[in-house]
Amino acid sequence: MIYLTDRNGEKHSLDAVEGWRVMEIIREHGFMQGICDGLCECATCHVYVDEPWVEKLYPAQDQEVDLLDELPDYEESSRLSCQIIYDETLDGLSLTIAEAA
Ligand code: FES
Numbered sequence: 001m002i003y004l005t006d007r008n009g010e011k012h013s014l015d016a017v018e019g020w021r022v023m024e025i026i027r028e029h030g031f032m033q034g035i036c037d038g039l040c041e042c043a044t045c046h047v048y049v050d051e052p053w054v055e056k057l058y059p060a061q062d063q064e065v066d067l068l069d070e071l072p073d074y075e076e077s078s079r080l081s082c083q084i085i086y087d088e089t090l091d092g093l094s095l096t097i098a099e100a101a
Pocket residue numbers: 023034035036037038039040041042043044045046080081082083
């Protein structure tokens with residue numbers, strides 16, 4: 001299960017599939033586009049990771065960091081959700097979709 005706050009501040013519980021990118025799960029539920037399909041090129045999958053999950057995720061790799069650095073609404077909790085693969089350790093992951101994503 002993923003808990004998602006949408007751009008209107010409304011909270012949603014999303015059924016999650018192990019092995020899917022978190023972007024794909026959110027997109028499947030109709031909340032984001034994921035235009036580049038996970039190639040780390042578009043940032044339409046930008047989310048803020050809610051506490052305490054920031055520390056629990058593996059760190060962003062160079063390509064993700066480079067793209068995040070270019071975003072005007074970047075925050076320390078920013079991640080590209082296409083770069084996070086969902087597994088059982090992420091059950092309950094809580095995210096907020098970035099305004100411009
Ligand atoms: S879907 Fe394009 S960067 Fe994540």
